[in-house]
Amino acid sequence: MKTQDLTRNQSLVFSALNDAKTPLTAYAILDELRGEGFRAPLQVYRALEKLVERGLVHRLESVNSFIACAHEGASCCKHGLTGFAICTACGNTMEFHHHGVEHQLEALLGEKGFKPEKTVVEIRGLCANCA
Amino acid sequence: MKTQDLTRNQSLVFSALNDAKTPLTAYAILDELRGEGFRAPLQVYRALEKLVERGLVHRLESVNSFIACAHEGASCCKHGLTGFAICTACGNTMEFHHHGVEHQLEALLGEKGFKPEKTVVEIRGLCANCA
DNA sequence: ACAACAAACGTAATAACATTACATAGAGGT
DNA sequence: ACCTCTATGTAATGTTATTACGTTTGTTGT
Ligand SMILES: [Zn+2]
Ligand SMILES: [Zn+2]
Ligand SMILES: [Zn+2]
Ligand SMILES: [Zn+2]
Numbered sequence: 001m002k003t004q005d006l007t008r009n010q011s012l013v014f015s016a017l018n019d020a021k022t023p024l025t026a027y028a029i030l031d032e033l034r035g036e037g038f039r040a041p042l043q044v045y046r047a048l049e050k051l052v053e054r055g056l057v058h059r060l061e062s063v064n065s066f067i068a069c070a071h072e073g074a075s076c077c078k079h080g081l082t083g084f085a086i087c088t089a090c091g092n093t094m095e096f097h098h099h100g101v102e103h104q105l106e107a108l109l110g111e112k113g114f115k116p117e118k119t120v121v122e123i124r125g126l127c128a129n130c131a
Numbered sequence: 132m133k134t135q136d137l138t139r140n141q142s143l144v145f146s147a148l149n150d151a152k153t154p155l156t157a158y159a160i161l162d163e164l165r166g167e168g169f170r171a172p173l174q175v176y177r178a179l180e181k182l183v184e185r186g187l188v189h190r191l192e193s194v195n196s197f198i199a200c201a202h203e204g205a206s207c208c209k210h211g212l213t214g215f216a217i218c219t220a221c222g223n224t225m226e227f228h229h230h231g232v233e234h235q236l237e238a239l240l241g242e243k244g245f246k247p248e249k250t251v252v253e254i255r256g257l258c259a260n261c262a
Numbered sequence: 263a264c265a266a267c268a269a270a271c272g273t274a275a276t277a278a279c280a281t282t283a284c285a286t287a288g289a290g291g292t
Numbered sequence: 293a294c295c296t297c298t299a300t301g302t303a304a305t306g307t308t309a310t311t312a313c314g315t316t317t318g319t320t321g322t
Contacts (some may be wrong), residue, residue, distance in 0.1 A: 007299065027278070040302060045280070050299095062192040062251045064279060083236075085245045094243065100235045105214075105254065108229060113259030114216045120193045120253045123236065128244030138270065158308070171273060176309070181270095195308060263322100270317070277310065287300070292293100 006050075012036050013047035014068065017057055022091030023065035058095070060084055062122040070095040081105070083121035089130035137182075143167050144178035145199065148188055153222030154196035189226070191215055193253040201226040212236070214252035220261035 006014060016032045017024060024032075026044045038044065048066055051057035057066050063086060081102035085094045101121065109116055137145060147163045148155060155163075157175045169175065179197055182188035186207050188197050194217060200207045207213065212233035216225045232252065240247055 009300075025279075041280070042282095042302085043300075046299080061253075085240055085243070085247075087245075088248065094245070096239060098235065098239060101232050104229065104231045104235070105252075108227060109216055109254065109256075112216070112225060113262065114218075114225070114254070114256055115262045116216075116254045116256040117219065118255045120251060120255075121236075122192075122251045123240060123245070123247045124249045124251075125240075125245055125247040131244060131246045140271075156308075172309070173273085173311095174271075177270075265322085266320085268317100268319080270315105272315075273313090275310100275312080277308100279306105279308070281304105281306070283302105283304080285301085285303105287298105289298085290296090292295080 007047075009038075009043055010047040010050050012038075013044060014051055014056060017051075017066060017068040020067075023060050023063060023067040023086070023093055025065050029066070058082065058084070060086065060093070060122060061120050062086075062124065067093055067095070071097075081119055081121060083123070085123045085125065085127070087127035087130055088124050089126055092127045092129070094127070138178075140169075140174055141178040141181055143169075144175060145182055145187060148182075148197060148199040151198075154191050154194060154198040154217070154224055156196050160197070189213065189215070191217065191224070191253060192251050193217070193255065198224055198226070202228075212250055212252060214254070216254045216256065216258070218258035218261055219255050220257055223258050223260070225258070 012033050013029055016029050026041060026048060029048075030038055030041055030044045033044070048057060048059075052059055052066075056069055058069055059066055067084075080097040080099040083096050083098060083101070085096065087093065102119075105119065106116070143164050144160055147160050157172060157179060160179075161169055161172055161175045164175070179188060179190075183190055183197075187200055189200055190197055198215075207228075211228040211230040214227050214229060214232070216227065218224065233250075236250065237247070
């Protein structure tokens with residue numbers, strides 16, 4: 001469950017995401033890792049799948065990109081709904097957690113009998129530096 | 132600003148979405164409208180762009196699909212953040228508006244100096260019928 | 263009616279994102 | 293040695309979205 005037992009491909013993809021200051025698309029990761037021997041999209045997608053399963057990486061659905069978890073993996077997502085504020089100018093992305101929003105959405109959906117499995121909260125806009 | 136002054140293509144796309152009980156992808160709409168003379172994706176995407184601009188249609192970013200607004204267009208989005216609960220089993224999608232969530236997100240992001248432009252709240256899960 | 267302009271449209275090609283299919287390699291248990 | 297599970301390599305394909313270019317249509321001002 002620790003970053004140590006990642007495979008080579010997983011480790012390379014995870015490093016690429018950690019080095020990046022912004023979210024990366026799968027194909028951007030592929031290009032970064034051609035020097036390490038990557039040749040095909042599937043090498044990236046397979047690694048991403050495992051990393052997302054472990055909570056080390058998050059997928060940003062509204063921008064078809066991936067970003068390393070800002071909260072040290074295992075402890076993430078245990079403290080309220082996970083959301084992202086994505087700057088459309090510089091790409092800087094802030095991961096946040098919020099109990100209040102989580103509870104309000106739970107209350108609203110509970111009333112309707114809806115059982116949430118995956119909640120996407122992504123806000124695009126301008127960060128403090130770019131505003 | 133009313134549905135009357137839609138062009139033929141816009142009107143056909145809007146009808147397809149209104150008839151559907153679930154979100155549709157652009158290519159699904161294209162297939163529906165081949166009988167009406169549609170031949171290319173761009174015919175759909177251009178119509179969708181205008182319909183989204185007018186608030187008659189919403190784009191569901193987490194499922195690459197589009198859905199007719201449940202709240203009569205113009206009045207939508209004036210009453211709190213717009214969110215969607217999408218059933219992954221039957222496709223049924225509930226559009227909702229929520230002031231509390233909107234205010235909490237505004238407060239959180241305001242603190243950080245982030246200026247929101249587009250907020251995506253999409254919850255995938257099971258609706259009351261499918262749970 | 264006519265020119266000028268803007269919006270919408272038709273078509274083809276291409277780009278960007280993601281998955282399926284199938285063969286191979288290595289680790290661990292029996 | 294044999295089986296099984298996981299990861300990998302490679303190619304092909306499927307899905308979603310945009311760019312480019314030329315034409316048509318509708319509106320406005322003269
Ligand atoms: Zn996280
Ligand atoms: Zn920024
Ligand atoms: Zn709406
Ligand atoms: Zn359902």
